[in-house]
Amino acid sequence: MKLPIYLDYSATCPVDPRVAKKMAEQLTMEGNFGNPASRSHLFGWKAEEAVEDARRHVAELVNADPREIVWTSGATESDNLAIKGAAHFYQGKGKHIITSKIEHKAVLDTCRQLEREGFEVTYLNPREDGIVYPEQVEEAMRDDTIVVSLMHVNNEIGVINDIAAIGELCRARKVIFHVDAAQSAGRLPIDLAEMKVDLMSFSAHKMYGPKGIGALYVRRKPRVRLEAQMHGGGHERGMRSGTLATHQIVGMGEAARLVKEEMAAESKRILALRDRFWDQIKDMEEVHVNGSWEQRVAGILNVSFAFVEGESLIMSLKNLAISSGSACTSASLEPSYVLRALGVNDELAHSSLRFSFGRFTTEHDVDTAAAEVRGAVEKLRELSPLWDMYKDGIDLNTIEWAAH
Amino acid sequence: MAYSDKVIDHYEHPRNVGRMDDKADNVGTGMVGAPACGDVMRLQIQVNEDGVIEDAKFKTYGCGSAIASSSLLTEWVKGKTIDEAEQIKNTAIAEELALPPVKIHCSVLAEDAIKAAVRNIREKRGLEVKEEAAE
Numbered sequence: 092m093k094l095p096i097y098l099d100y101s102a103t104c105p106v107d108p109r110v111a112k113k114m115a116e117q118l119t120m121e122g123n124f125g126n127p128a129s130r131s132h133l134f135g136w137k138a139e140e141a142v143e144d145a146r147r148h149v150a151e152l153v154n155a156d157p158r159e160i161v162w163t164s165g166a167t168e169s170d171n172l173a174i175k176g177a178a179h180f181y182q183g184k185g186k187h188i189i190t191s192k193i194e195h196k197a198v199l200d201t202c203r204q205l206e207r208e209g210f211e212v213t214y215l216n217p218r219e220d221g222i223v224y225p226e227q228v229e230e231a232m233r234d235d236t237i238v239v240s241l242m243h244v245n246n247e248i249g250v251i252n253d254i255a256a257i258g259e260l261c262r263a264r265k266v267i268f269h270v271d272a273a274q275s276a277g278r279l280p281i282d283l284a285e286m287k288v289d290l291m292s293f294s295a296h297k298m299y300g301p302k303g304i305g306a307l308y309v310r311r312k313p314r315v316r317l318e319a320q321m322h323g324g325g326h327e328r329g330m331r332s333g334t335l336a337t338h339q340i341v342g343m344g345e346a347a348r349l350v351k352e353e354m355a356a357e358s359k360r361i362l363a364l365r366d367r368f369w370d371q372i373k374d375m376e377e378v379h380v381n382g383s384w385e386q387r388v389a390g391i392l393n394v395s396f397a398f399v400e401g402e403s404l405i406m407s408l409k410n411l412a413i414s415s416g417s418a419c420t421s422a423s424l425e426p427s428y429v430l431r432a433l434g435v436n437d438e439l440a441h442s443s444l445r446f447s448f449g450r451f452t453t454e455h456d457v458d459t460a461a462a463e464v465r466g467a468v469e470k471l472r473e474l475s476p477l478w479d480m481y482k483d484g485i486d487l488n489t490i491e492w493a494a495h
Numbered sequence: 496m497a498y499s500d501k502v503i504d505h506y507e508h509p510r511n512v513g514r515m516d517d518k519a520d521n522v523g524t525g526m527v528g529a530p531a532c533g534d535v536m537r538l539q540i541q542v543n544e545d546g547v548i549e550d551a552k553f554k555t556y557g558c559g560s561a562i563a564s565s566s567l568l569t570e571w572v573k574g575k576t577i578d579e580a581e582q583i584k585n586t587a588i589a590e591e592l593a594l595p596p597v598k599i600h601c602s603v604l605a606e607d608a609i610k611a612a613v614r615n616i617r618e619k620r621g622l623e624v625k626e627e628a629a630e
Contacts, residue, residue, distance in 0.1 A: 398556065399556065400533055400534065400556055400557050400558055400561075402533075402558040402559065403506070403557065403558050403559050403561075403562060406498070406506060406558070406559040407506075426533070436531070437530070437531035437532075437533075438530035438531055441530070441531075441533040473512065474509060474512055474554055474555060474556075474562060475554060475555070475556040476526065476535055476536070476537035476554040476555065476556055477530060477535060477556045478556075479514060479537075479554060487530060492528070492529030492530065492531070492535070493527060493528070493529060
């Protein structure tokens with residue numbers, strides 16, 4: 092067995108070998124290396140054809156029109172283009188934006204920037220289960236609300252928002268609705284012909300495609316307008332200039348095609364793995380799953396192990412590639428802002444690990460992981476003065492700690 | 496984050512893990528840190544009539560560097576008098592374990608822990624408590 096075992100699919104996925112093969116065919120003199128914008132020769136036409144095939148595959152994954160797909164460098168750029176682009180374009184109608192406290196930093200930091208530009212942002216607090224409910228969105232709406240931006244699936248806890256219902260609310264009030272679907276595309280069925288979502292962000296590397304490529308869905312009917320953030324040759328109908336990276340785009344297209352074909356079977360298999368893992372952990376004392384148990388994707392499990400600290404837990408789990416919180420914030424010593432927003436106390440937030448399972452995870456992987464986790468937690472609890480106190484029946488909340 | 500070999504050694508083979516009776520007359524207990532900050536150390540010393548530390552035990556909730564800092568500290572204080580032990584500086588711990596800047600606070604916590612433990616035994620024995628040890 093190969094060690095360490097990779098259980099961090101929410102951070103990124105390996106590129107599927109079938110995708111890598113197609114990508115490699117777009118690079119060399121013998122391959123399809125042309126500039127898709129070259130209109131005067133075969134190299135350009137072939138590249139354009141490959142790009143348009145890929146666009147169709149991404150569109151089909153979410154039941155959209157290929158003309159509604161704009162290539163970007165990834166979900167971060169898609170989020171920036173969607174939120175800033177819509178806010179700037181529609182600012183004549185109002186300057187109020189609604190989002191939530193547990194969005195990805197690409198959304199939160201974009202909103203902060205808009206605040207500096209004079210926009211007003213409401214950051215909704217999810218309920219304890221990690222879900223932002225439609226009625227919360229409705230209550231926050233004002234006459235000058237122009238954009239609502241919410242994630243479909245949270246990257247740290249895997250909880251699913253009811254974007255169909257929130258979309259109805261937004262459409263009724265003619266508010267632009269942006270959804271970050273980086274964690275849900277390819278994991279949950281998405282039907283944009285049905286759902287009233289105006290803008291949706293995608294990332295290739297969360298669906299076994301390459302890093303450095305993503306897409307933004309921009310609705311045509313009713314038409315959604317954006318102010319471009321990247322100016323240049325007018326590519327992508329003026330919404331995102333820059334020479335199209337054929338190999339990256341073909342990679343994303345192939346990844347989308349495969350994930351659509353295999354989603355039903357893959358979700359079932361991953362759910363079984365998740366359950367198999369949890370069944371080996373759940374009988375431990377003081378172990379809690381963060382976020383709703385019912386309304387979640389199969390692949391993400393965020394677990395708090397009370398009385399042990401997350402970083403030392405990861406240190407003793409050196410055979411497992413996992414994260415405490417999201418990869419984007421695990422370099423800092425702060426506990427996860429997502430768990431905090433759920434009302435998880437700091438101590439439990441410090442004791443949390445995110446396990447994310449994926450296409451290449453095996454039963455043997457999850458069995459090994461579960462055994463290692465149990466062993467490490469037991470070892471660290473033996474070392475933990477908090478565990479002693481818990482066992483003595485002392486309520487840790489009654490103690491006056493000297494914060495440092 | 497890369498840990499030094501010494502941190503890993505202490506983390507994987509922590510010395511003197513355990514717990515003493517904190518009500519015993521010859522045991523000084525120092526508990527420092529806070530769960531919300533991600534580390535809590537409990538250091539206990541068993542001190543004889545001459546003020547010499549005969550045994551030391553610790554338990555730590557925290558990162559690998561915090562565990563290593565407290566494990567190392569128990570090794571260092573054994574055989575020292577309480578006066579000598581409270582002179583141990585966090586910088587010496589940080590240096591010995593090659594702690595990176597973001598982990599210096601772990602060594603500070605260890606220094607606080609031994610000072611708190613010495614203070615506790617002094618209080619139990621009705622000895623004068625030094626002001627600087629009262630942090």
